[in-house]
Amino acid sequence: MANNKSKQIFADNLRYYMNKNGKNGTNIIDDLNIKNSTFYNWLSAETYPRIDKIELLADYFGITKADLVEDKTKTNKKSTGKEPVDLDKALSEEGMAM
Numbered sequence: 001m002a003n004n005k006s007k008q009i010f011a012d013n014l015r016y017y018m019n020k021n022g023k024n025g026t027n028i029i030d031d032l033n034i035k036n037s038t039f040y041n042w043l044s045a046e047t048y049p050r051i052d053k054i055e056l057l058a059d060y061f062g063i064t065k066a067d068l069v070e071d072k073t074k075t076n077k078k079s080t081g082k083e084p085v086d087l088d089k090a091l092s093e094e095g096m097a098m
Contacts, residue, residue, distance in 0.1 A: 002048035009071045010054075011045040017061045017068070032056055 002010075018024065029039050034053070041047040049057070051065075058065045 004045070006069070007045040007048045010048060010069055011043055013068045013070075013072070014043060014057065017057075017063065021061055028057075028060070032060060 018028070025036075025039055025043065028034065029036055038047070038049075042049055054065050054068055058068055061067075
């Protein structure tokens with residue numbers, strides 16, 4: 001069972017990708033055949049989707065499952081212990097070039 005923080009991270013990420021892709025709840029509900037109440041419970045951080053629904057949404061937005069479930073707001077901190085981002089590679093993957 002997902003904790004409240006995980007539910008909120010998912011809801012925030014879902015909202016972010018909806019805005020980024022110009023989609024609203026009705027679009028996603030219709031396109032993916034998801035129940036209205038189920039979708040809005042995810043969006044309001046009331047419930048957390050099963051992995052198959054996370055995968056369905058990730059495929060829909062053309063992103064990874066991690067993009068939906070991980071807190072990406074901390075990736076710019078200096079002491080994350082993670083490898084630096086290769087900007088050229090990241091932009092190339094997004095279809096952009098420097």
